[in-house]
Amino acid sequence: MRRVSRIALASAATAALAVSATACGGTSSDAAKTDDGKSKGVAIAYDIGGAGDQSFNDAATAGMDRASKELKVGKKAVEPTDGESDADKVQRLTELAKQGYNPVIGVGYAYAPAIKEVAAKNPDVTFGIVDDATIKAKNVADLVFNEEQSSYLAGVAAAKATKTKTVGFIGGVDNPLIRKFEAGFVQGVQDTDKSVKVKRQFLTEKAEDGGFSSPDKGKEAASGQIEGDADVVYHAAGLSGQGVIEAAAAKKVWAIGVDSDQYKQKALDKYKKYILTSATKDVAGAVYNLVKSVKDDNAEGGVVRADLKSGGVGLADSNPEFTKMKDLQAALKKAEQGITSGKIKVKTAL
Known part of the structure; x- marks a missing residue:
């Protein structure tokens, strides 16, 4: 009897992600080019623990990696910094949006205030947030689970x-x-x-x-x-x-x-x-599906809930x-x- 969600198929430890220090935290990126020559793709901003947490940060990375490989889009991952404020998160998300990444995903409920602020100023960018359902915006997907x-x-x-x-x-x-x-x-x-x-x-x-x-x-x-x-x-x-x-x-x-x-x-x-x-x-699946919806030009905001019945x-x-x-x-x-x-x-x- 197989009970494990699709996350187990996609998840892998990602502690080997290369990181370089920036004012907003370390980053790992692969700026693939789309057919129109623009550098685009998915960006994820990690929660506390960052890459290699053997938990949901790594699961989000697995979803990003799958999307990059299968959908031929760029990818970028940004590490948090110790003791950072909401203003730091706002700066990080704003920079990712300005760089052309779409969607931009905050991994963890701590990103809620920052995503709410940045999404309002960037209505043409789709944002996602894992584990929070408080943001009501047309360009924000709340990725939540039972x-x-x-x-x-x-x-x-x-x-x-x-x-x-x-x-x-x-x-x-x-x-x-x-x-x-x-x-x-x-x-x-x-x-x-x-x-x-x-x-x-x-x-x-x-x-x-x-x-x-x-x-x-x-x-x-x-x-x-x-x-x-x-x-x-x-x-x-x-x-x-x-x-x-x-x-x-x-x-x-x-x-x-x-x-x-x-x-x-x-x-x-x-x-x-x-x-x-x-x-x-299935954080990996939720991230992948959001990236695909953006690529297919049918992304929608609102709560995206995964439960036992759906395999989430x-x-x-x-x-x-x-x-x-x-x-x-x-x-x-x-x-x-x-x-x-x-x-x-x-x-x-x-």
Whole structure:
């Protein structure tokens, strides 16, 4: 049974992206020429963690790379800088638009204020933003996902895989987006086995404090939960999740990855034996589809939502040990049917 979304087909670690320092952050670009001789293509502005986060920044890169290759368009990726302001983001996005890139995509909800401002001043450019649905503009596509649904499935898997009747959740930053992951996971665990305890922790209150970019914080938090008997730990923590997975592998317990199929990521290869599954969302597909819509001259603004029914979120099944767990697979099948039919309503907050 294959549950993984298309993201797993396109995603690959991209830590090898070349970077050069600029006032707006490092960049990696491939200014391909279109038939009319103009330098155009897709540009993405990374969120905290940047390229090589083994999470949704890398997934966005996979979508950009696919679009560049298949659609024959240019590409450019820009890294964030530490402690940057909204004004820095505005400058970055403005420069990308002026350089002729279209669409220009901000990876992460932190880009919302900047994209709202820059899009209003550049009505002929299509902008995209991942994980935010607050911008109402004809030239802005809000690329959002029902993360709570894939997290519910992760909770079902955790409840079936645990032997200690204790599992853990680690969120990178305490905000409404990550609370969706938490809510879905906890509901999935409790609906499957009410006797299973769920330990929960958020690494930081604010993103700028390193919640999504500090593997050491993730490792420390996971180690604490594991010492408290958790034998399955699910993270929604970006690059910090690498530390969660490392801690789980060190203690020989299960980790559940997020956003991309982390079992397949080269940077995590030495830990993959202990990556039970990953709750995925098809950021790569969303980025590719937006680029294609611009190239086909039919781009539209508004919310573009991906859910379990559409294949936009899912649960990866790359680990052979995962597919061997028959009771777990049966429970997942039942849960999937319940969610897609509407029988199971997954919460977005506890």
